[in-house]
Amino acid sequence: EALAAPKPTQPPWATLPPVDWTAPLEEQLDYIDKNFRWFEDMRVLIFHEAQAHGLREKLTLFWENLLVADYDTHGVSAVAYRYVELLRDSALGNFKTLIHAIGRDMAMLYYLDGFLNEEGAPNENYARELLELFTTGILDPNGNPNYTQTDIEQIARALTGWKVDLKTLSVSFKPELFDAGVKTFFGQTGPWGYDDVVDILFDQRSSQIAYYVCTRLYREFVYDIPNATVVDELAAVFVANGFAIAPVVEALLASDHFFAEEVMGGRFKSPTELYVGMVIESGATATSDRAFLDMVYGAKNSGQALLNPPNVAGWPGHREWLTTSTVADRLQYMGFYLSDFYISNADLLSLANSIHDPAHPNAAFNLAVALAEHFSPVPAEALFIDPVSGDFTGGARPIPEEIASGPAYVRDLTKRLLEGSPWYEWDLSKEGVVDRLRRFIVYLHQLPEVHLN
Numbered sequence: 001e002a003l004a005a006p007k008p009t010q011p012p013w014a015t016l017p018p019v020d021w022t023a024p025l026e027e028q029l030d031y032i033d034k035n036f037r038w039f040e041d042m043r044v045l046i047f048h049e050a051q052a053h054g055l056r057e058k059l060t061l062f063w064e065n066l067l068v069a070d071y072d073t074h075g076v077s078a079v080a081y082r083y084v085e086l087l088r089d090s091a092l093g094n095f096k097t098l099i100h101a102i103g104r105d106m107a108m109l110y111y112l113d114g115f116l117n118e119e120g121a122p123n124e125n126y127a128r129e130l131l132e133l134f135t136t137g138i139l140d141p142n143g144n145p146n147y148t149q150t151d152i153e154q155i156a157r158a159l160t161g162w163k164v165d166l167k168t169l170s171v172s173f174k175p176e177l178f179d180a181g182v183k184t185f186f187g188q189t190g191p192w193g194y195d196d197v198v199d200i201l202f203d204q205r206s207s208q209i210a211y212y213v214c215t216r217l218y219r220e221f222v223y224d225i226p227n228a229t230v231v232d233e234l235a236a237v238f239v240a241n242g243f244a245i246a247p248v249v250e251a252l253l254a255s256d257h258f259f260a261e262e263v264m265g266g267r268f269k270s271p272t273e274l275y276v277g278m279v280i281e282s283g284a285t286a287t288s289d290r291a292f293l294d295m296v297y298g299a300k301n302s303g304q305a306l307l308n309p310p311n312v313a314g315w316p317g318h319r320e321w322l323t324t325s326t327v328a329d330r331l332q333y334m335g336f337y338l339s340d341f342y343i344s345n346a347d348l349l350s351l352a353n354s355i356h357d358p359a360h361p362n363a364a365f366n367l368a369v370a371l372a373e374h375f376s377p378v379p380a381e382a383l384f385i386d387p388v389s390g391d392f393t394g395g396a397r398p399i400p401e402e403i404a405s406g407p408a409y410v411r412d413l414t415k416r417l418l419e420g421s422p423w424y425e426w427d428l429s430k431e432g433v434v435d436r437l438r439r440f441i442v443y444l445h446q447l448p449e450v451h452l453n
Contacts, residue, residue: 003092003246005053008045013038014081017169038077040293042084043306047292049088050276051284059091059249060084061272062220063098064307065314066213067134069107071307078169080307083107095213095243099135100198104171106164112312115164117156119179127156129312130197136205137212141228146208147186154185158192202243210235214248221252223266224318230257265377265452268321271302271330273453278334278445281375282343283351291342298333302326322451334445338438345434352428352437364426365403368413371441376449380409383449388415393422416443 019031050057064087071080083105090098102108103126109115112126132138136146161178164171173194183192186204190196202209214234218226234248241247252258269277275295279287296306303326309315322330337343355370356363372380387408392399392415403410417440418426427433444450 002053002055002059005056007088008049010085011038011041011081014078014085015169016078017167018076018078020167035075035077039071039080039307040296041289042077042081043296044289044292046084046306047272047276047295048287048289050272051279051287051292054276054280055249056088056091058220058273059245060088061270061306062217063087063091065309065317066216067098067102067108068309068312068314069102069105069111070309071107074107074110076166079106079110079166082169084307090245092246092249093244095209095238095245096198096202099130099202100195102134103130103159103194103198104162106169106171109162109164109171114159114162117160117162118177119157119160122153122156122160122179124152124156127152127159130155130201133313135201135212136208137215140208141211146205151185154183155197157181158183158185158197159194162194206239207235210238210243214238217248217252219267219317222258223263227257230255265449267453268318268451269453270315270317270321271299271304271326272306274302274330274451275299275333275337278337278375279343282338282441283347283354284343285347286344287342291337294342295333295337298329298337302329302333330451331446334450335442338442338445340438343438345438348437348441349428349434358428362400362403364418364423365399365410365414367426368417368440369410371417372413372444375441375444376447377452378449380413381407383409383447385409385412385447388412390415393418393420397422397424399423416440 013034018035019028021028023031046057046061050061064084067087069083074080086098086101086105090101103114108126112129113123114126117123117126131147131152138146140146157179161174161176162171163174163177178193180191182189185192185197186200188200188204192200211231214231215226217234218231222230230252234252237251238244238248257263272295275298279291279295299306303321303323304315315321351374352358352367352371355374356367360366369380372383376383388411392411398404399411403414414423417436419436419439421436428437
């Protein structure tokens, strides 16, 4: 599905350059206002696409957090859109091809000062991050350095001469600013240029690149502490397929390890994953742009401002998503987003009917457990549920023996769903039942386990 997912239609403003600084003030102010709204539209589109095409967009966001180029550096929505478009197009494409393209992307040239890199005044920023954060990492699996300072200096010389023209939203190579002299890096000597750098890097450091990128993919999809054996297997797939991304992702997601009990629920969701996942899992069918915009700002306040990671290393992720302030924000926003403004009664009823048999004699008990397991990555028996005191209403019809003698979590979850109403009168068609259903789902989203993947 991710490979076949249609691309979103490029908005007209993606081809509009910024207004020249010599334009009348009124024209400049009009552009500033529109540019701000375009940037909002772009982040709304990211949430919209995440709901519609989850895996592709998860990978797009993964590459954004690996190949970082933030918006605030340039402040032009058209530039940011093209950066996201490149990552989306490459989400399941070829990593080497992506690296060939990303260094000549306008957003990246601005962010890591590539547009300042000229003969006689080489700028090392992109060369350093290309190795340290984008491809090889600092050390190989055995703790050996993957590159030297000399490699960085020589690569920086080979990357000179690339300029950005905001008036035409274009990138061009200026031969007169290129250092055409001989460079030596990774043991290779020649008058190397931009494409030579990428080709030599992938030829001389293929195993290191594969191990580094597959480690990052493992941490994104499975757990923060990589399994070395699994990473080695993925790295072999990566190299064997010429750095095609799709075979690696497929190998990981189809592996027994991915479904192993010990790694289920082993990582914390990012704010974007949390809020979009909640919308998807709730069965929302008509999420509005206004709702997605609210989630954009909810994610920002929870520590993830899309297209503006904290630094070139991106968001640290995992446990760093949870602080004394962001946990409170996450709980507040989830309760807010579960209101009927975002998710309709019809959607919740459809969800409930799809995960249990409403005609079953124990429907209320079954639904309570089914909902808990639907929204949590771990079994209901593993949830941290506070005991609910008091008996079930309806002394004339005691609860079934299998429930009475069964696990306490079934009774406690059902009491929270029923809110004191008789268990044998539970009927999704009754007035007020959908409100109880919504409150129960809000309760489930306050459980710690819902923050896990």
